[in-house]
Amino acid sequence: MVKIEIEGSQLILDTGDITQERVEAIVNAANSSLMGGGGVDGAIHRAGGPDILEECKEIRKKKGKLPPGQAVITTGGKLKARYVIHTVGPVWHGGQKNEGEVLKQAYRNCLDLARKNGIRSIAFPSISTGAYRFPVDRAAGIAIDTIYTYLSKYKGVFEKVKMVLYTEADYNIYVSKYNKIIHKS
Numbered sequence: 001m002v003k004i005e006i007e008g009s010q011l012i013l014d015t016g017d018i019t020q021e022r023v024e025a026i027v028n029a030a031n032s033s034l035m036g037g038g039g040v041d042g043a044i045h046r047a048g049g050p051d052i053l054e055e056c057k058e059i060r061k062k063k064g065k066l067p068p069g070q071a072v073i074t075t076g077g078k079l080k081a082r083y084v085i086h087t088v089g090p091v092w093h094g095g096q097k098n099e100g101e102v103l104k105q106a107y108r109n110c111l112d113l114a115r116k117n118g119i120r121s122i123a124f125p126s127i128s129t130g131a132y133r134f135p136v137d138r139a140a141g142i143a144i145d146t147i148y149t150y151l152s153k154y155k156g157v158f159e160k161v162k163m164v165l166y167t168e169a170d171y172n173i174y175v176s177k178y179n180k181i182i183h184k185s
């Protein structure tokens with residue numbers, strides 16, 4: 001695990017299963033339908049139970065599909081986390097379709113939604129780097145840079161922001177990006 005303090009908030013990188021995190025909100029890498037899916041989305045709905053999907057259905061009725069880069073919030077159901085923030089990352093199409101900017105928006109909009117709901121601890125999975133095929137190395141740089149910039153701007157708003165990586169390989173990639181961005185090493 002690595003941990004650093006940024007203007008009164010902790011930024012943590014760790015391996016693990018995000019459904020087991022004891023934070024106020026976990027982020028779901030969903031799809032625009034908000035009706036569930038595979039990967040981390042499937043794991044969150046399985047562990048959290050049917051209340052999450054019921055709320056997603058209500059959101060769909062009111063707002064329609066969720067565009068990539070946007071975020072919405074529901075209860076955490078049976079999860080340890082009180083809330084789930086659902087976002088939709090970009091599908092990787094080779095990098096010519098604004099994928100990087102959309103990924104950055106996804107992280108930023110999740111942080112905005114958390115902040116506006118008074119949430120002080122949040123955990124992210126590696127958005128878009130599974131089924132959506134965004135290269136992990138690039139995604140790691142965007143995730144860390146966006147979170148770092150956010151915590152520097154909104155000083156002390158969050159107690160902690162955690163990236164929960166599912167594999168050791170992904171964790172190592174995130175740590176090496178983190179060292180480059182934060183320690184400039």
Ligand code: AR6
Pocket residue numbers: 016017018019029030031036037038039040041042043089125126127128129130131132133134164165166167170
């Ligand atoms: N905890 C933490 N990370 C996880 C977990 C877990 N329990 N399970 C998987 N991951 P993906 P995407 C990692 O495919 O690329 C879904 O079907 C996984 O190893 O879940 O944004 C949605 O419904 C990878 O590093 O999300 C969408 O249709 C990361 O989570 C689509 O996939 C993201 O992989 C979204 O694709």
